[in-house]
Amino acid sequence: MPVVLVHEGPTLTQERYEEAVRRLNGGRSRMETPADWPVEGLLVHAAGQGAHGFRVVDVWESEDACRRFGDQLRPVLEEVGIKEEPELYAAHTFVSA
Numbered sequence: 001m002p003v004v005l006v007h008e009g010p011t012l013t014q015e016r017y018e019e020a021v022r023r024l025n026g027g028r029s030r031m032e033t034p035a036d037w038p039v040e041g042l043l044v045h046a047a048g049q050g051a052h053g054f055r056v057v058d059v060w061e062s063e064d065a066c067r068r069f070g071d072q073l074r075p076v077l078e079e080v081g082i083k084e085e086p087e088l089y090a091a092h093t094f095v096s097a
Helices: 014-024 063-080
Strands: 001-007 042-050 053-060 085-090
Touching: 001 063, 014 053, 014 063, 053 063, 063 085
Parallel strands: none
Antiparallel strands: 001 053, 001 085, 042 053
16 A cells, blocks of 8 residues: 655755755765665655745655665665654555556
Protein backbone atom coordinates (compact mmCIF):
# COMPACT_ATOMS: atom_id res chain seq x y z
CA MET A 1 0.00 0.00 0.00
CA PRO A 2 1.40 3.43 -0.90
CA VAL A 3 2.35 5.81 1.87
CA VAL A 4 2.56 9.60 1.88
CA LEU A 5 5.40 11.45 3.55
CA VAL A 6 5.01 15.17 4.29
CA HIS A 7 7.98 17.08 5.65
CA GLU A 8 7.87 20.72 6.71
CA GLY A 9 8.82 22.96 9.59
CA PRO A 10 10.94 25.95 10.55
CA THR A 11 14.31 24.25 10.02
CA LEU A 12 13.35 22.83 6.59
CA THR A 13 14.33 25.65 4.26
CA GLN A 14 14.90 25.57 0.53
CA GLU A 15 18.62 26.04 1.08
CA ARG A 16 18.84 23.12 3.50
CA TYR A 17 16.69 20.97 1.20
CA GLU A 18 19.05 21.71 -1.71
CA GLU A 19 22.10 20.85 0.41
CA ALA A 20 20.51 17.57 1.48
CA VAL A 21 19.78 16.77 -2.18
CA ARG A 22 23.43 17.42 -3.11
CA ARG A 23 24.62 15.10 -0.35
CA LEU A 24 22.21 12.33 -1.34
CA ASN A 25 22.70 12.76 -5.07
CA GLY A 26 26.47 12.65 -5.50
CA GLY A 27 26.86 16.44 -5.61
CA ARG A 28 24.18 17.08 -8.23
CA SER A 29 21.82 19.87 -7.28
CA ARG A 30 18.57 18.23 -8.43
CA MET A 31 16.85 14.88 -8.29
CA GLU A 32 14.94 14.56 -11.54
CA THR A 33 13.93 10.90 -11.86
CA PRO A 34 13.16 8.15 -9.33
CA ALA A 35 16.50 6.59 -10.34
CA ASP A 36 18.25 9.54 -8.66
CA TRP A 37 17.05 8.36 -5.22
CA PRO A 38 19.37 6.05 -3.29
CA VAL A 39 16.62 3.42 -2.82
CA GLU A 40 13.85 2.05 -5.02
CA GLY A 41 10.18 2.63 -4.43
CA LEU A 42 9.60 6.35 -4.92
CA LEU A 43 6.41 7.07 -6.85
CA VAL A 44 6.14 10.87 -6.53
CA HIS A 45 8.31 13.67 -5.13
CA ALA A 46 7.36 17.34 -4.98
CA ALA A 47 9.01 20.16 -3.06
CA GLY A 48 8.27 23.85 -2.90
CA GLN A 49 7.47 26.89 -0.88
CA GLY A 50 4.12 26.73 0.89
CA ALA A 51 2.21 29.24 2.97
CA HIS A 52 3.96 28.04 6.14
CA GLY A 53 7.45 27.37 4.77
CA PHE A 54 9.21 24.92 2.52
CA ARG A 55 7.41 21.59 2.13
CA VAL A 56 8.35 18.19 0.71
CA VAL A 57 5.72 15.60 -0.26
CA ASP A 58 6.64 12.08 -1.34
CA VAL A 59 4.55 9.05 -2.20
CA TRP A 60 6.32 5.73 -1.73
CA GLU A 61 5.15 2.32 -2.92
CA SER A 62 5.31 0.98 0.65
CA GLU A 63 6.19 1.93 4.19
CA ASP A 64 9.21 -0.37 3.95
CA ALA A 65 10.60 1.51 0.92
CA CYS A 66 10.02 4.83 2.67
CA ARG A 67 11.79 3.64 5.82
CA ARG A 68 14.78 2.38 3.79
CA PHE A 69 15.06 5.87 2.35
CA GLY A 70 14.64 7.40 5.80
CA ASP A 71 17.54 5.32 7.10
CA GLN A 72 19.80 7.00 4.54
CA LEU A 73 18.19 10.43 4.79
CA ARG A 74 18.15 10.85 8.57
CA PRO A 75 21.92 11.39 9.03
CA VAL A 76 21.96 13.87 6.13
CA LEU A 77 19.11 15.87 7.64
CA GLU A 78 20.96 16.03 10.95
CA GLU A 79 24.13 17.22 9.19
CA VAL A 80 22.34 20.07 7.39
CA GLY A 81 20.31 21.12 10.44
CA ILE A 82 16.80 19.90 9.58
CA LYS A 83 15.24 18.83 12.87
CA GLU A 84 11.56 18.16 12.23
CA GLU A 85 10.33 14.61 11.79
CA PRO A 86 8.19 14.04 8.70
CA GLU A 87 4.59 12.92 8.89
CA LEU A 88 3.96 9.49 7.37
CA TYR A 89 0.57 7.96 6.67
CA ALA A 90 -1.07 5.34 4.47
CA ALA A 91 -2.54 6.73 1.27
CA HIS A 92 -6.30 6.31 1.14
CA THR A 93 -6.27 6.98 -2.60
CA PHE A 94 -3.41 7.24 -5.06
CA VAL A 95 -3.89 8.03 -8.75
CA SER A 96 -1.07 8.76 -11.17
CA ALA A 97 -1.01 9.77 -14.80
